[in-house]
Structure formats: C-alpha cells, structure tokens
Amino acid sequence: MVEVLKPDFEIWYVLTRMLWKERNNVLHLQSARSTICILEDVKLWLMDYKNINKVKEPPFRSVPPALNWEAPPLVQLKLNVDAVVNSTTGWIGMGAVIRDSKRTVCGALSTKIKGHPSAYVAECLALCAGLRFALSQGLFISTVESDSLKVISAVKKIEPLSFEGPIINDIIATLRMLGGMFATTLLVRGIMLPTN
Template identity: 30%
Template structure:
C-alpha cells in the first residue's frame, strides 16, 4: 500500500478507506503508542523498542475488544447475570488457568487452580516468567505449566477450562500451527496423553476470575508458588463466593 500525503491527517484518511474495522483498531492502537513513545523520548525517557510497542498494542487491543464485546452483550441482553464457575462431575477435577501480562516490564504471570466436585481447592499455581509474548502465546505457556503441575500433583482425570477461546480451540481441535503458542499447545496435548482422561471447554472471564487473580498476583512475586490444599489470600474471598 502506497500513500503520499503531506500530513498525518491525510494519511489517516487514506488508511480509513483501505483497511477493515479490525485493522483500523490495530492501527489506531499502534499510532497512539508511537505518539506516546515519541513524547516519552522528548521528556528524557528511554526510547522503547518497537517490539514492545507491538506487544503492548496487541494486549491493549485484546482488552478493548473484550470490553466492547461485554458492553455489546449487556446492551443486547440487558442486565444478564454473570456467568458462574461450575463444579466438575463427581470423581473428576477441574483445572482453570489464565495468564496476565505486564508488557512494560516484559513479564508474564500465570495462574491455575484445581477444584473438585465439592468445590474444595486442591491445588493452586502462581508463576512469573521474564518473557515478551503475545496474549495467545502467554495463555498457551500458562496452559502447559498448569498441565505439568497437575500431572506432578497426581490429578490425572481432568477437565480444563479457560477464557482464552483461541487456546481452547487449538487444544480441542489440533491444526498445523508453527507459531510459538501453537507448538506449546501441541506439546501440551502430548503430555495429556498420559492422563487417565481429559477434556477442555471455553468459559467467560466471569467464571475464570480465580485463575485470573492468581495470574495477576504472580506478577508481584519473584518466585513460583505451588500450594496443595491451601488457599492463597489473594483468592480466598472469591473462592468462598463461588462455593455458595
């Protein structure tokens, strides 16, 4: 695409005519961050690497779309109750996992929780890695870590659940994907072959908030935390609410 305009306003006008809505949203995020990068540099701050701009734009765009989708659903359906976490069938365990990102520091927080039919918390995981990943790759990394943790802890009859539709679909219906996240999901499927049984399903963020809070809390710690039959303080209230 070649555009020759004397000012940014003219360039933006031409871009709007040629890009789809989704591409326009991404371009807008990147343009905003580039301008912020320029201002920070003028103010004497370190010039951020272009890769950090792309990663931050992807994370911001994901949050924007999730908010837009939530607003749209609430507008179309009124004040619909939040989706609640559901316990697994008797004799099975449910693993919820999530990832959180601190793009400015290049960190990924990963959280996971295993509960049973009685809604008892059997195990939790909080881990932080110094990685610069896309949201999909971060969620895939969290999935792998959670599955390995479950295997090590002996929970081999597992229902997996998360709010990352992309990762869930990749795990449920494998397709050729040579991206970092795609390869991680493929390796995770190989690990799951050693389990007694497993299944995976997608849920809304409302029903995955405990795992999300664990992932956010992981960003605050310098070391991994693995707890068996103990409930971390950061999720105690939420776990109690979901057990009602």
C-alpha cells in the same frame, strides 16, 4: 526434673531481673526501694510483656464463590488456568487452580516468567504450566477451563508450523501423559468444547 509452666517462668524471670537491678542500685550507692515498689514494677513489666506478645488474629474474610464457575462431575477434578502479560515490566503471570466437585482446592500454582509474548502465547504457556503441575501432583483432571477460546481451539486443531505449535504440542503431550483420564471437556468461559 521439675516442670515449669510458662506463666510461672515469666514471673520468675521478671522478678529475678528486678531483684538483680535493685541489687546493682544498692551496690552503686543508690537507696533500696520497698518490696511493694519492686512487686509493682514486676506487674507492670509483665503486663507490657503480655501486651506486646499478644497474637492478633487476622480478620476473617470470606471469599465469595465464583458465580459462573461450574463444578466438574462428582469425584472428578477441574483445572482452571489464566495468564496476564505486563508489557511494561516484561513479566508474564500464570495461574492454575485444580478443584473438585465440592469446590475444594486440590492444588494451585502461581508463577511468572520474563518475556514479551502476546496474550495468546501467555495463555498457551499458562495451560501448559497448569497441565504439567497437575501431572507432577498426580491429579487427573476431567475438565480444563480457560478464558481463551483461541487456545482451546488450537489444542483441538493443532497447527504445528505456527509460532505457538511447540507449546500446543507440549500441551497435547502432557494431556496424553495424564493417561486415559485426560481432560474430556475443554471449557471457554463456560462453553463446553468436546475434545474429539
């Protein structure tokens, strides 16, 4: 079996098409073109084909690192969570990013759900989703960061009869499922809050 390289195949394909077209022209009583004209058409077709199929590289954009983001201790992981509520559309957007001490992303989650909760409940749901994601990926985190002091405080001092109580219970249960390596530090905008 003979191996045919792509550029050779492209030339062969366009040339055979042009010859076939020329054959049909002659069969239908049109005059035959010169070999030079046919080869010139082959070159033009190949140039068009290559220009159309050029892969354009997307422009490289460097994302500047977050200036106030603190890395977790060496060989440990940090979970950052956030949520947004769009009261117009009724969607809650939730995100979670797990990074190591070198800022390498080890896992990321982005999801949305339909609903009209308060920003506080949305932040609770984002923390819960982020922790469950970490657990499902086997990523044991040492630090959790949220921009909601109310959520972090609620995890530290549970009020099970509150409306958000079941979500907070779920967060604590997920932290326990992460084992002895569960988040030893909870952060709110860089403020450390011990879990004990």
